[in-house]
Amino acid sequence: MPASGFPATRMRRNRQADWSRRLVRENVLTAADLIWPLFVIDGENQVDPVPSMPGVARRSIDETVRMVESAAELGIPAVALFPNTDPALRDDAASEAVNPENLVCRTVRAVKQAVPEMGVICDVALDPYTSHGHDGIMRGAEIVNDLTIETLIQQALVQAEAGCDVIAPSDMMDGRIGAIRHALEDSGLTKTMIMSYAAKYASAFYGPFRDAVGSSGTLKGDKRTYQMDPANTDEALREVELDIAEGADMIMVKPGMPYLDIVRRVHESFGVPTFAYQVSGEYAMMMAAAENGWLDKDRVMLESLLAFKRAGASGILTYFAHDVATTLRDTGGVA
Ligand SMILES: NCC(=O)CCC(=O)O
Numbered sequence: 001m002p003a004s005g006f007p008a009t010r011m012r013r014n015r016q017a018d019w020s021r022r023l024v025r026e027n028v029l030t031a032a033d034l035i036w037p038l039f040v041i042d043g044e045n046q047v048d049p050v051p052s053m054p055g056v057a058r059r060s061i062d063e064t065v066r067m068v069e070s071a072a073e074l075g076i077p078a079v080a081l082f083p084n085t086d087p088a089l090r091d092d093a094a095s096e097a098v099n100p101e102n103l104v105c106r107t108v109r110a111v112k113q114a115v116p117e118m119g120v121i122c123d124v125a126l127d128p129y130t131s132h133g134h135d136g137i138m139r140g141a142e143i144v145n146d147l148t149i150e151t152l153i154q155q156a157l158v159q160a161e162a163g164c165d166v167i168a169p170s171d172m173m174d175g176r177i178g179a180i181r182h183a184l185e186d187s188g189l190t191k192t193m194i195m196s197y198a199a200k201y202a203s204a205f206y207g208p209f210r211d212a213v214g215s216s217g218t219l220k221g222d223k224r225t226y227q228m229d230p231a232n233t234d235e236a237l238r239e240v241e242l243d244i245a246e247g248a249d250m251i252m253v254k255p256g257m258p259y260l261d262i263v264r265r266v267h268e269s270f271g272v273p274t275f276a277y278q279v280s281g282e283y284a285m286m287m288a289a290a291e292n293g294w295l296d297k298d299r300v301m302l303e304s305l306l307a308f309k310r311a312g313a314s315g316i317l318t319y320f321a322h323d324v325a326t327t328l329r330d331t332g333g334v335a
């Protein structure tokens with residue numbers, strides 16, 4: 001950093017006009033940075049708003065495909081699909097997770113057929129399928145790691161065989177990335193990418209998501225024996241290192257804005273594509289304040305997403321994706 005003092009250096013010179021601010025801008029947000037999460041339900045022509053997430057709805061497959069077509073037109077590269085499974089299909093073994101005809105697999109096939117150029121990401125975790133709302137198989141009060149992995153492998157395989165491009169294990173079991181990677185290779189699915197939720201914290205910010213997928217009523221206890229302690233940061237680097245060694249192509253940090261320090265450390269330590277998940281609670285906070293007139297929605301949306309880029313994220317999974325891509329298109333493509 002060259003040493004120079006006032007008045008030779010006046011930091012405000014470069015900020016004085018829009019053109020000069022744009023010229024010296026260090027980070028930008030574009031539609032290509034966005035992953036759009038979509039909640040799917042059974043039926044036809046169904047659009048069912050999620051009350052705790054204003055502007056977000058659960059949609060039947062036909063409506064989901066329409067949304068994906070619109071996202072493609074806006075230049076959004078990928079969508080993440082989350083099924084709201086019929087409660088009658090949820091059981092202790094998460095049997096529906098491994099059914100090749102389950103809701104998410106049917107959605108993947110419909111989306112890839114209609115919009116083959118759209119990247120499709122599917123969660124691997126058992127919580128949308130278990131009667132107890134946990135991400136794994138339980139024995140008594142314990143979420144059993146190695147037993148759960150057997151089911152996660154099958155879940156990943158049915159999703160990849162349905163055409164899912166990116167398998168995204170978000171369950172936080174130890175060793176599942178390597179197990180899934182080997183199973184994919186053995187099945188000839190060598191191109192399937194793995195985006196690992198390597199550093200997923202036991203966070204209170206997931207509340208509205210659980211409403212959206214219908215697991216808030218069923219979840220017994222909390223997820224602190226498998227998701228990370230919000231107090232930890234070195235531990236996140238160990239998690240990420242292991243998952244890269246096991247075959248992850250991309251890393252996800254979750255939640256987002258309260259964990260920007262983790263995004264920064266992961267990006268700087270490993271140089272792997274690092275993503276952040278701006279989770280349901282972050283979205284709900286901003287929308288609630290905006291609906292009360294306390295915050296300017298478009299401005300906080302753009303600022304919050306730009307913060308992820310500044311922290312070093314390759315992209316952001318956000319419920320704002322369609323909204324922000326529309327704003328970016330209307331204002332010239334970047335913010
Ligand atoms: N597997 C997804 C979650 O656990 C929660 C995401 C959110 O709160 O948006």
Ligand SMILES: [Mg+2]
Nearest residue numbers: 172173174239
């Ligand atoms: Mg791990």
